[in-house]
Amino acid sequence: MEQKTLSEYEQVLYGCRxxxxxxxxxxxxxxxxxxxxxxxxxALLLWRAAKGLAAFSxxxxxxxxxxxxxxxxxxxxxxxxxxxxxxxAARRELVSQRLIPAAVENVLGRNxxxxxxxxxxxxxxxxxxxxxDDLSAADPALKLLEACGVTAKAYMSPTGALAYTLGDIxxxxxxxxxxxxxxxxxxxxxxxxxxxxxxxxLKVLYPLLGIALPExxxxxxxxxxxEPVVVKNKLTTVVNGDQTVFFHDSRSACFLADELASxxxxxxxxxxxxxxxxxxxxxxxxxxxxxxxxxRRVSSVWSKSLxxxxxxxxxxxxxxxxxxxxxxxxxxxxxRSLGAGAxxxxxxxxxxxxxxxxxSEGELRILWFPEVFRA
Amino acid sequence: xxxxxxxxxxxxELVDIVGRANVFTEEEDRRIYAVDYFWVPRMxxxxxxxxxxxxxxxxxxxxxxxxxxxxxxxxxxxxxIPWGGGSGSQGGTTPVYGGITLDLKRMNRLIEINRxxxxxxxxxxxxxxxxxxxxxxxxxxxxxxxxxxxxATLGGYLAARGSGVLSTKYGKMEDIVMSVEVVLPGGDLxxxxxxxxxxxxxxxxxxxxxxxxxxxxITEATSRIERLPEERRFRAYxxxxxxxxxxxAKQMMLERINPSVLRLYDAPSTRKRIKTILGLDLxxxxxxxxxxxxxxxVDIHERRAHDLCVNHGAEELPNEHAWQWWNHRYNFxxxxxxxxxxxxxxxxxxxxxxxxxxxxYYTKKKRLEERYAKWELQYIAHLSHWFPWGAMIYDxxxxxxxxxxxxxxxxxxxEIWNVAVRTSMECGAVLNEHHGVGLKLxxxxxxxxxxxxxxxxxxKQGLDPVNVLNPGKMxxxxxx
Numbered sequence: 001m002e003q004k005t006l007s008e009y010e011q012v013l014y015g016c017r018x019x020x021x022x023x024x025x026x027x028x029x030x031x032x033x034x035x036x037x038x039x040x041x042x043a044l045l046l047w048r049a050a051k052g053l054a055a056f057s058x059x060x061x062x063x064x065x066x067x068x069x070x071x072x073x074x075x076x077x078x079x080x081x082x083x084x085x086x087x088x089a090a091r092r093e094l095v096s097q098r099l100i101p102a103a104v105e106n107v108l109g110r111n112x113x114x115x116x117x118x119x120x121x122x123x124x125x126x127x128x129x130x131x132x133d134d135l136s137a138a139d140p141a142l143k144l145l146e147a148c149g150v151t152a153k154a155y156m157s158p159t160g161a162l163a164y165t166l167g168d169i170x171x172x173x174x175x176x177x178x179x180x181x182x183x184x185x186x187x188x189x190x191x192x193x194x195x196x197x198x199x200x201x202l203k204v205l206y207p208l209l210g211i212a213l214p215e216x217x218x219x220x221x222x223x224x225x226x227e228p229v230v231v232k233n234k235l236t237t238v239v240n241g242d243q244t245v246f247f248h249d250s251r252s253a254c255f256l257a258d259e260l261a262s263x264x265x266x267x268x269x270x271x272x273x274x275x276x277x278x279x280x281x282x283x284x285x286x287x288x289x290x291x292x293x294x295x296r297r298v299s300s301v302w303s304k305s306l307x308x309x310x311x312x313x314x315x316x317x318x319x320x321x322x323x324x325x326x327x328x329x330x331x332x333x334x335x336r337s338l339g340a341g342a343x344x345x346x347x348x349x350x351x352x353x354x355x356x357x358x359x360s361e362g363e364l365r366i367l368w369f370p371e372v373f374r375a
Numbered sequence: 376x377x378x379x380x381x382x383x384x385x386x387x388e389l390v391d392i393v394g395r396a397n398v399f400t401e402e403e404d405r406r407i408y409a410v411d412y413f414w415v416p417r418m419x420x421x422x423x424x425x426x427x428x429x430x431x432x433x434x435x436x437x438x439x440x441x442x443x444x445x446x447x448x449x450x451x452x453x454x455x456i457p458w459g460g461g462s463g464s465q466g467g468t469t470p471v472y473g474g475i476t477l478d479l480k481r482m483n484r485l486i487e488i489n490r491x492x493x494x495x496x497x498x499x500x501x502x503x504x505x506x507x508x509x510x511x512x513x514x515x516x517x518x519x520x521x522x523x524x525x526x527a528t529l530g531g532y533l534a535a536r537g538s539g540v541l542s543t544k545y546g547k548m549e550d551i552v553m554s555v556e557v558v559l560p561g562g563d564l565x566x567x568x569x570x571x572x573x574x575x576x577x578x579x580x581x582x583x584x585x586x587x588x589x590x591x592x593i594t595e596a597t598s599r600i601e602r603l604p605e606e607r608r609f610r611a612y613x614x615x616x617x618x619x620x621x622x623x624a625k626q627m628m629l630e631r632i633n634p635s636v637l638r639l640y641d642a643p644s645t646r647k648r649i650k651t652i653l654g655l656d657l658x659x660x661x662x663x664x665x666x667x668x669x670x671x672x673v674d675i676h677e678r679r680a681h682d683l684c685v686n687h688g689a690e691e692l693p694n695e696h697a698w699q700w701w702n703h704r705y706n707f708x709x710x711x712x713x714x715x716x717x718x719x720x721x722x723x724x725x726x727x728x729x730x731x732x733x734x735x736y737y738t739k740k741k742r743l744e745e746r747y748a749k750w751e752l753q754y755i756a757h758l759s760h761w762f763p764w765g766a767m768i769y770d771x772x773x774x775x776x777x778x779x780x781x782x783x784x785x786x787x788x789x790e791i792w793n794v795a796v797r798t799s800m801e802c803g804a805v806l807n808e809h810h811g812v813g814l815k816l817x818x819x820x821x822x823x824x825x826x827x828x829x830x831x832x833x834x835k836q837g838l839d840p841v842n843v844l845n846p847g848k849m850x851x852x853x854x855x
Contacts, residue, residue, distance in 0.1 A: 018412075044406075268520075272512070
């Protein structure tokens with residue numbers, strides 16, 4: 001991942017501006033079916049801006065935020081053009097030009113509560129949970145860590161990841177510094193991320209912003225600590241033996257992948273296999289954990305780096321909640337069509353959002369990864 | 376030209392029909408609908424110019440909404456241009472007279488897969504990839520796998536009489552479709568007969584297929600489907616001469632071997648495109664032969680196809696090359712591998728009977744390369760869609776350094792097309808094989824049909840006296 005200006009993406013946008021090949025991967029584009037919401041439509045308006053042919057208009061700004069970062073199109077493209085990066089670059093320009101829509105301004109202007117970081121060797125960074133503003137949401141993760149023999153306390157704070165994806169670099173840097181300083185002051189030796197977005201912040205974003213983590217701080221995801229324990233048969237699952245599970249990868253996991261989808265996936269016949277949809281431990285580890293627990297899984301090509309957003313990614317559920325709900329409905333429909341009885345997801349945001357959209361009477365059981373384990 | 380006041384009343388009525396969320400008037404949205412795969416509007420954008428853009432973009436959700444919009448268009452005398460996936464290369468969706476671009480992609484339901492009849496019924500706006508994936512899941516295939524499958528819609532397939540990579544076996548879209556539901560230019564919703572072959576008078580199905588929205592807007596279609604083949608095989612060969620490859624392929628068709636894929640590349644294509652995409656450095660004429668279906672039948676056909684190729688001097692290549700082509704055939708269309716700016720390029724696909732193919736290929740190649748030598752025009756070709764009576768030449772011209780000035784570029788572009796298409800017609804071929812007419816070739820339709828054009832024109836005048844549906848295309852004029 002790189003942090004360039006929009007004009008530095010001109011050549012990439014030159015390639016994307018007329019190309020419709022990533023249509024199947026479109027998220028908001030496949031919800032509204034409006035060409036302006038397609039990757040191609042967005043690339044066309046961005047190319048004109050990058051080339052200096054046109055200034056951004058309020059409608060352009062709206063179209064750029066009525067979207068996730070569109071990293072799924074990046075994964076689908078056989079050339080892996082950096083779609084997510086140029087959308088992020090465009091948003092940075094919009095913020096600097098003060099052209100962001102009111103819906104986004106309201107989110108950026110929110111008073112994001114950051115608690116004090118509790119002292120201790122292991123800290124659970126509740127960065128995703130900070131978007132819910134409810135520290136009790138961290139309880140399943142803390143219980144899981146305890147079951148793995150790890151005593152940890154939760155530290156709820158925005159990580160800067162949301163601010164970054166919305167284009168507010170200043171806030172992202174501020175929040176990043178704040179997290180690093182808090183971890184330093186708390187004497188933490190190990191930080192466990194509550195989900196892929198927090199992990200992305202620690203492992204990818206902070207180095208990109210030039211912000212150093214405390215020296216010798218170990219950075220882990222929940223699955224990293226859980227896997228060895230599960231393998232030793234020391235944990236069981238709440239998932240019924242007759243229930244099949246679909247594992248939903250949040251979009252942030254894409255930025256932690258070793259490799260994006262390979263070009264086999266663009267064949268229509270590749271609909272039920274996740275084998276070529278992305279590569280890396282961020283995908284493999286939670287799946288191995290579920291398999292070791294004896295959970296039966298169903299798969300789909302729309303997984304891993306091709307996992308379609310639930311709408312809780314990249315702040316869309318906060319900025320354009322109607323679009324986000326539409327994405328969640330589409331995702332739930334797809335998972336139902338696979339015959340799954342339950343969804344397990346690596347992101348608490350995805351779990352909460354899907355549950356809200358499905359409602360309490362919905363037939364799919366939706367679990368955040370730590371909730372899979374019996375207490 | 377609508378006065379702003381009248382425009383706002385029309386907008387009001389459109390919102391009444393489809394809802395505020397599905398009517399778009401901002402220039403930013405309308406600009407995006409000005410560009411599809413047609414080189415000319417892309418060139419305008421590339422040069423910083425503004426191509427024709429619609430006055431409104433409307434996304435209907437049902438045939439009833441389409442019908443009401445078309446009736447409204449007749450009252451306001453405003454063009455209606457149907458839009459599918461935006462992957463058309465001929466300017467079929469270019470709104471030369473402005474109007475309402477009707478994006479049909481909200482109408483994307485798969486209505487029924489009928490296993491007994493082996494048919495699928497779906498709304499016209501369904502995405503090709505989504506349709507094929509759904510059919511594959513059910514154990515079927517449409518048998519229509521065009522390069523544009525990821526973006527095109529079912530309606531778009533039918534509007535341009537599209538061909539897919541397996542058309543030699545399964546047919547073109549006009550062969551695959553069984554019946555369509557159409558909104559006529561007056562707004563009536565009609566359905567063609569339930570089967571495509573009959574003796575119930577003239578067939579009106581084929582009136583709408585290939586008409587690119589000028590006789591009616593297709594809202595739903597029923598098509599036959601095929602069972603996924605038990606066996607699929609590919610072989611690759613290298614011929615020393617074009618004639619040898621052509622003769623081997625022709626014999627396969629005459630013997631009704633029924634290959635799924637028969638793709639013969641000329642020497643420049645073999646040298647450039649096969650190298651670019653597959654990394655193979657070959658001199659000669661590369662051919663892929665595909666066979667699929669019942670295993671025993673494929674065994675027999677494969678043996679015979681192989682013998683025909685070898686008997687015509689072909690060197691057999693390892694079939695992993697052919698599989699590589701099959702597994703990566705869509706890669707050709709992604710940047711940076713696809714044909715793209717700053718080049719000027721066009722696909723001039725045409726078809727003719729076997730006796731005329733060689734003359735067509737050599738005449739067109741020579742004429743274009745000589746006449747445009749100053750521009751270093753490259754001519755590459757392959758033959759990829761075969762019939763029991765002939766074949767399609769999928770030929771392309773490429774100019775790597777076209778004029779920068781948009782008017783000069785347009786003039787050169789149109790001149791090359793005039794020469795190319797007139798050469799095709801002179802050699803006994805037709806205007807186009809599977810991309811359609813659109814705006815690009817509209818001026819040549821009358822020439823192609825001669826006095827027979829009055830049949831098309833008479834139908835248009837009868838069905839669409841005001842000419843609201845997709846004016847300026849197919850040789851028809853503006854909205855009256």
